[in-house]
Amino acid sequence: MNPITQRIAPAAGITAILACCLLVVTYLNYCNFEKRLNSIVHSRFMVVAKDLRHTVEYGLNLGLALENIKNIQSLITSTAQDNRDISAIEIRGSDNDIIFSVDANGTATAGIMFDTCNISLPLTNQFGIEEGRVSILYPVEIVQTPLKEIRIFLSWLFLAVLGAFTLSAAILLLFLPSGKDPGRAAWTVKLARNTGSQRFLLLVLLVLLLAATGTVAFLSLRKFQQVLVPEMEKKAQIVGKSVSDLIHKVLDYGVPLEKIRGMQPYLDEIRQEHAELQYEAITFQKNIVMYSSSGLACELAESILEKERKSGEQLNIIDGRYRDISFPIQYHGSHAATLHLGVDRYFFEKQARETVYDVLTVLLISFISIRELLLLIFSGLIPHDENPGGNINTATPLPGPSAPDGTEQGKIFQQPMPTSVGMTRGILFLFIFSAMFPLSFLPISISTLELPETLISREVLLSLPFAAYYACSAAAMAFAGPWSQRSGRKLPMIMGAVCLAAGYAACAATTRLTAFTIWYCLAGIGLGLVMVTCQGHIIDYTPHNRRASAMAGFWAGFFSGSMCGTGTGALIAQHLGSNAALALASLPALLSALLMAIMKTPGQTAPREHRPYLKEFRQLFSNTGFLAVTLGISIPAKLCMTGFMFYLVPRHLAAISVSKSATGRILMIYSLMFVFAGPALARMLEKRLSPAAIVLPASILSGIALLFANLDPQVTAVVIAISIYALLRSASSPASTALLLEACPEETKRLGAATVLGSSLLIERTGNIAGPLLAGTLTARLGMSQAMTGFGVLVAACALAASAILSLNKKVMPPKSARGAS
């Protein structure tokens, strides 16, 4: 490959990721703007609709039939005249016939009106029966015109920032040190050998990413403000009119202005309902505040009105951010007082902070994706014979995660690794990205499916697809090994990716739980096939002494993909809906299938190890130590992963009204701990403690940590519980492998470590299957909160039982010096 291609390929890849990142950030900003604009416009007309409903229901309360309330026509005509943006107002009877109506021209409406938005409120009589509806129709252009303007603006902004970034990336890659001999692909080699250069490259890319997203966010906000402020002021006009009308009414009842009771709570209520209003105040003639909303709003009102009083005229904008809108209150023909409403022109900026977490998530995902992309590109594009110095894996700047089977505790590669092995990590990243896409929203969206009529409780029924998914995945794992040994790894890998993509796409299209379960099982088969064949592929093409390192790379790709997939899926489900997100989930899987197809594999393969036989299982099952570790530690961990983490947590968070994107972020913590914090803690602990001293307390504590999930404040409690649980699990995961081998030393000697570990992993899968079923059953019996507590108690109790059994088995607690042998 020539040096130019070597430069273009990473630049194109990085630009593509940035384009996706910018696109998502721009889209999030747009969604935020659309939501705010709709909310402001909707609430503006809602104020009018509520006032109308109040008046009409007053008539109904007097016992009048809707059609007999004579002043309704004049009321809606004057309302339409006061609000020129309204297309029509309709009062319909219980049979949906129009009884009273008026359009923008002051005439009765003539049936269906196109291109209008409708706010409709029920009109109920005193015994709760709906007598009709009041509808306010306003033209869609009120929302669509600013949206179009913003879309055009954002498109140009996106292209400009992307162009600037692409240029910067091109310059960066152009000026990176180049080798003297173009035939030796020196740039890549140099970069691959030099950890510092890699760190520098990643740092520069991170800065560029931040700069690009920051620019988009800042300029978007400025533009949004320009569009939204006039809308907020229009709304304030309507709210102000409603408030001043009420004050007029109260004065008409004969209540002296200075004796109106409850004015402050009323103004506070208005401010609470319309958050963009910063203060409301009623003043005498010289801007002396008589009534105002409470707290800081009162001080603000007084200081702003003081400034107006001193200046002697009404100021348009005060302190550069507040717009004071005033309404004179007349009584008996003379000016009695003035109502002031203060609109915060920077209100939208406060609201935009809601999207900050989403933008940060996108940045994190983009950064990890760029890192994985570099691994993939360098692994895939450099032929093995041109890569004597090793690929980028040799100097991964971030510590690798701990593999669940403990093959590696995060050590970085030191020697060259075959190209296809390095590339497998990138492909696995893409595949797991796809597989974990629906993790945060599927347990919630599944409840909207049409359920079959059975004797099984609803909660258990909802958990069945997940149990079936893991069962199919386990079955596929058992089947994939021999198949891939016969036919080669590539075909099962491709088949697996295609199965997952097809399964997810079909799941998105189905509306019935039964069909969904079938298609979801297909996806499960895909997951099982790819997981086993990817590992097999790595083992096949890695020298024996390098397998642990290769497996660490494998798990790094797995958890990175899991983290990015969960976060991205949640974001997309939040904005596009669960079905669209599920359909999109199949795209990365298809891309991974394509990469699998073009992946080049070297001729030589590693010797194959045999799978455990039934006889070997029997021998292992007669060992109490093996049983204690497998049943007391490993299976509960899997139960928790699929039952608690992937099933109960999303449902619990949805039940307490946490958004899908926030749920995704919370679930990302689990993978984040496995990628970053866990391995470092594991290395530290292993230097000081025996495997038993790490695993047993960590398992007990992780069970106790789950009990925190039910405390208040609920979201914080869940975050803390997940963080502690994931940290303890990731830190103790490598040690649990060592503990398993120590628990059955004779069997390890006789059957080999791989057979012992393989048997344990095979049994662990029952935990994956049982997890959702247990969660469903506990939820049906005890409720969601108690089910979560149940998992905590189960994990802690099993770990305690395992500790008790292992403490009786002296072989498990060898002296520290002897641990190296195992």
Place this chain on the structure above:
Amino acid sequence: MKRLAASMLMILLPIICTVAATARDLSLKNDPFQIVLVTWRGITGAEKGFMDYLERKEVNAVYRFMDCGKDPSRLPGFVKKIRKIKPDLVYVFGTTATLGICGPEASYPDRRYITEIPVVFNIVSVPVKSGIVRSIESSGRNITGTSNIAPITAQLRAMDSLIPIAGKRLGVLFNPQETNSLVAVQELETRAEAWGYTVVKVPFPPGPDGLPHAPAIEPAASRLAQAGVDMAYLPSDSFIVANCAKIAACLNHYRVPSFSATETPVIRGGALAGLVSHYYNLGQLAGHKAEQILVLHRKPSEIPVETLSRFSFLVNMKTARQIDWYPPITVLKFAEVIK
């Protein structure tokens, strides 16, 4: 031939049944329903609401009125007349008339009362405690109806919106001879601790005949004012309704804000405020129940006894100005104001 006849019969039978059913429906539609209205003190807004509702729903009905003139001894005669007329439905106003026509639930079935004809009662304050029905959900017999009193918690919330009642003294004027009043006082006392108010009970003393009389009102109101109450509660009580003008005048004289459970003391008497059910609206609700029985053929025992889901918050602004005590703006926003 037999086969032909059988085939013809098979074809004709459904047609005949359909025609017969349609004819029956048509006759039902055309023949007006016979409804007997038993009133306690002449036609009130409740009966107007009842008839207006059925008319609005195009239920063809003819009405026969039987008025007690506040004399319960006429009720057994009404029962006999009703049996003779055999109407489709009987409407009864008030607790006493309902007990006189339908009898207490405990003695059901009793031939002295109407059991075979559906009955809809109206303006009954406490239908369960007065022994008319077994439970609100189901009367357990051929009657259903409406209750006119807002739940005590709704009334307390309404009072609280006028003046936060926690830590306040809540006075209550009542007739100890009347069940409705005693129930209301008991309910107020039960909730006193939770809401944080103190109940000051002032019963109207009985006269020589064992019943309270108008001269007892002024001393009772004075006692209430001297006790320093922040608000006076007037429960659903026939003595209070009959003497509401005098009671309100006394309370207003002492500038004690008053809150009534029924509409008459606010609209006619001059009490300051009240959370009430309009008789007209209750009549409409009773009409709704009659429609379910007559048109939708539902059994009265299947139709729950209900009160209105939304009550009227009445405020008498004349009284507010007189005692110089104005309700908060949030109350005036939705209240029905008597100017």
